[in-house]
Amino acid sequence: MSSEGIAVQTEAPTRGGRRGRRATDVPALVERARTGDARAVARLISLVEDASPALREVAAALAPHTGSAQVIGLTGSPGVGKSTTTTALVRALRARDLRVGVLAVDPSSPFSGGALLGDRVRMQDHAGDGGVFIRSMASRGHLGGLSWATPQALRVLDAAGCDVVLIETVGVGQSELEIASLADTTLVLVAPGMGDGIQAAKAGILEVADLFVVNKADRDGADQTVRDLRYMQSLGGRHSEPGHWRPPILKTVASRDTDNGIDEVLDRIEQHRQWLESSGEGHMRRSERAAREIEAIALASLRERMGDVHGSAALGALADRVVAGESDPYRAADELLAQL
Amino acid sequence: MSSEGIAVQTEAPTRGGRRGRRATDVPALVERARTGDARAVARLISLVEDASPALREVAAALAPHTGSAQVIGLTGSPGVGKSTTTTALVRALRARDLRVGVLAVDPSSPFSGGALLGDRVRMQDHAGDGGVFIRSMASRGHLGGLSWATPQALRVLDAAGCDVVLIETVGVGQSELEIASLADTTLVLVAPGMGDGIQAAKAGILEVADLFVVNKADRDGADQTVRDLRYMQSLGGRHSEPGHWRPPILKTVASRDTDNGIDEVLDRIEQHRQWLESSGEGHMRRSERAAREIEAIALASLRERMGDVHGSAALGALADRVVAGESDPYRAADELLAQL
Numbered sequence: 001m002s003s004e005g006i007a008v009q010t011e012a013p014t015r016g017g018r019r020g021r022r023a024t025d026v027p028a029l030v031e032r033a034r035t036g037d038a039r040a041v042a043r044l045i046s047l048v049e050d051a052s053p054a055l056r057e058v059a060a061a062l063a064p065h066t067g068s069a070q071v072i073g074l075t076g077s078p079g080v081g082k083s084t085t086t087t088a089l090v091r092a093l094r095a096r097d098l099r100v101g102v103l104a105v106d107p108s109s110p111f112s113g114g115a116l117l118g119d120r121v122r123m124q125d126h127a128g129d130g131g132v133f134i135r136s137m138a139s140r141g142h143l144g145g146l147s148w149a150t151p152q153a154l155r156v157l158d159a160a161g162c163d164v165v166l167i168e169t170v171g172v173g174q175s176e177l178e179i180a181s182l183a184d185t186t187l188v189l190v191a192p193g194m195g196d197g198i199q200a201a202k203a204g205i206l207e208v209a210d211l212f213v214v215n216k217a218d219r220d221g222a223d224q225t226v227r228d229l230r231y232m233q234s235l236g237g238r239h240s241e242p243g244h245w246r247p248p249i250l251k252t253v254a255s256r257d258t259d260n261g262i263d264e265v266l267d268r269i270e271q272h273r274q275w276l277e278s279s280g281e282g283h284m285r286r287s288e289r290a291a292r293e294i295e296a297i298a299l300a301s302l303r304e305r306m307g308d309v310h311g312s313a314a315l316g317a318l319a320d321r322v323v324a325g326e327s328d329p330y331r332a333a334d335e336l337l338a339q340l
Numbered sequence: 341m342s343s344e345g346i347a348v349q350t351e352a353p354t355r356g357g358r359r360g361r362r363a364t365d366v367p368a369l370v371e372r373a374r375t376g377d378a379r380a381v382a383r384l385i386s387l388v389e390d391a392s393p394a395l396r397e398v399a400a401a402l403a404p405h406t407g408s409a410q411v412i413g414l415t416g417s418p419g420v421g422k423s424t425t426t427t428a429l430v431r432a433l434r435a436r437d438l439r440v441g442v443l444a445v446d447p448s449s450p451f452s453g454g455a456l457l458g459d460r461v462r463m464q465d466h467a468g469d470g471g472v473f474i475r476s477m478a479s480r481g482h483l484g485g486l487s488w489a490t491p492q493a494l495r496v497l498d499a500a501g502c503d504v505v506l507i508e509t510v511g512v513g514q515s516e517l518e519i520a521s522l523a524d525t526t527l528v529l530v531a532p533g534m535g536d537g538i539q540a541a542k543a544g545i546l547e548v549a550d551l552f553v554v555n556k557a558d559r560d561g562a563d564q565t566v567r568d569l570r571y572m573q574s575l576g577g578r579h580s581e582p583g584h585w586r587p588p589i590l591k592t593v594a595s596r597d598t599d600n601g602i603d604e605v606l607d608r609i610e611q612h613r614q615w616l617e618s619s620g621e622g623h624m625r626r627s628e629r630a631a632r633e634i635e636a637i638a639l640a641s642l643r644e645r646m647g648d649v650h651g652s653a654a655l656g657a658l659a660d661r662v663v664a665g666e667s668d669p670y671r672a673a674d675e676l677l678a679q680l
Contacts, residue, residue: 291659297673319631333637
C-alpha cells in the first residue's frame, strides 16, 4: 500500500494558531473539497474546529451542498470494540462503493494526540483510499461532551460528497445522548458480560438506540445479553408504539480478521433509513438538530456580546449605581441589555 | 432563655410554592424588615430564594437601604471548626453591640434540611436575640456553587440594618472563591495537621484570603501550620506588592466554651475594613461584585428569552431552511436573534 495521496486526515486542531496568517479562499476550498480533495476537507474541518474568522463564510459556502449524507452514530462503553466495528463498517461500506467519512470524537481527551495515533494505526487499511475521510476531533466546548464543532465538521464531510458519515464516540457521560442527537441512525454497541444492557437502561441509552449491536458475539454470554436487551425493550418506551421503529438487536464479531454480522448491520441501517424517510421521522430529526444548533449558536453569540460589555465603562457605571443604592441589579441588567 | 420572639430564621426554601397565593406588600415588608422584624426579614429572603415574581420589586425596594453592611466570608475544609468560629464571632460582635446577619450556605446539599437543624442547635445561644438574623440557604443555581440568591439575601440583611453579615460556606469546589467574590473580607480557616495550607495553595485560596485563621490552635502542629502558611505567602502573589494588604495569620481556639483569639480576629477584620476604605480597594470590590451580578442577571434573562423561542414556529422555519441547505446555522442564528 502506498503512503502517497494519503487520505487519513489527522491534523491536530490548533487554537486559532493559523488565524490571519494567510487569507483563506473559502469558495475555492469548498470547490476542491467537493471534488474529494482530502487536503481541502482537512483544512475546512480545521477552520471550523479553530472557530476561525472564516467560520461563517465556510458555513454559508457549505450549506447548498449539504443534506445528502446519512449520519450514523456509534457509541458504547470502552472495550466493546467500537474501533474495530467502525473499521469493519468502513470496509463494508467501501465494498458497496459508498464514500465514507469518519469523525472519531474522544470526549475524554481535550487534546486527542493519543487518539490520533490510534486512528493512524487502526485505520491504516484505508490509508490511500480516496473514498474515505477520517478525522479525529478533540472534545471541547461543552464539559465532557462533544465539540460544538462536530456538527460543522459533519457538514464539511457531507458537502465533500460522503454518502455516509460515521461518528464514533466513547460512551461516557452525556456524549452518547449527544451523538444520538446528531445522527440519523444511532448504533449502541454492547459486549457480552459487561452488564452493558443494564447500564444502557440506566443511562437512557435504550431510548436513543436505533440499533443494538452485541459485538464479540462469539463470547460466552452473548445470547444472555441479547435476551437482557430484548427484555428491557419489552418494558416499553416510545419504540413500543405502533408504527414506530423497533430497534433490532444484532450480533457481530468484528475484529482485525472477521466482519461477521457487519453486512446485516448495514442492511438494517438501510432499513432504518427507509423508515426514517417514509415515516417523516428523518426530516423531523434533522429539523430538530438544526434548531438546537441554531439556538446554541445564538446563545454563544449573546454570550460573546456580554463578553464585550464585561469590564466596559457602561457596566462599570451601572455597577457603581447599584453600589450607591441608586439602582438595583435587575434594573441595571435591563439597562445593560437595552444597550446590547 | 425565652423562645418567644425567636430570631433564628430557618424557614426551608420552597420552589415557588407560595407563588400567587396572596399578594405580597413588598414596601410594607421592607419597612418592617428595616425596623428589625425578623419575620419580615425571613419572608423577604424567602421571596428572593423562591425567585418570586416579586423579586424585582423586592430588589428595587431594598436598593436605597443597602450598602452599609460589612460582609465577612468564612470558608475552610470540613472539620476546621467553621460553625464554632462563626458562633464565637457572632458572640464577640454582639458584645460590641453590632447587629449581625449570618448566611450559612451549604453547597453540598440541595435541600439543606440537615444544615437547618444543625444551625438551630449550634446557634441556640442567639435564639431570642433580636440583634442576630440567621439563615441557612440551600445551594442552587450553579453546579455545586453558591445560590444565585445569595447576593440578594445579603441585600435583605443589609437593608435590615445588620452592621456585619457573615457568610459561611463549606470549602468545597469553587464555593470558597465565590464567597470571596461576595465578601469584603474573606477569612480562610485552617486546622493543624490537615495539610490545609498546601490544599489552600493548590486551590488558589491564598489569593483570596484576607485573613488566615488557624483554628484549634491548642493542637499539635499549629505552629507548623502557621509556618507553612507564612512560607507560602512569602512565595509571592498580589499580597507581596507594596501598599497591599498582607493577610495576617492568626491562631484561635473556638469551641463551645472558649473564644480564644476571636477578639483579635475582629480587630484585624476592622483593620482590613479601614484598609479597604483608605486604599479604594473596598469600593472596587463592591463595584466588581455588582458588575458580576448585573452580568449574571442579564445573561439569565437572555437565556429565558431563548427559552421562549425554543420549539417556536419561527425557530422551526429557520431550522427547515438549514436542513434544506437554503441557509446555514450561523445566518439562522442571526435571524433568530434579530427576532428576539
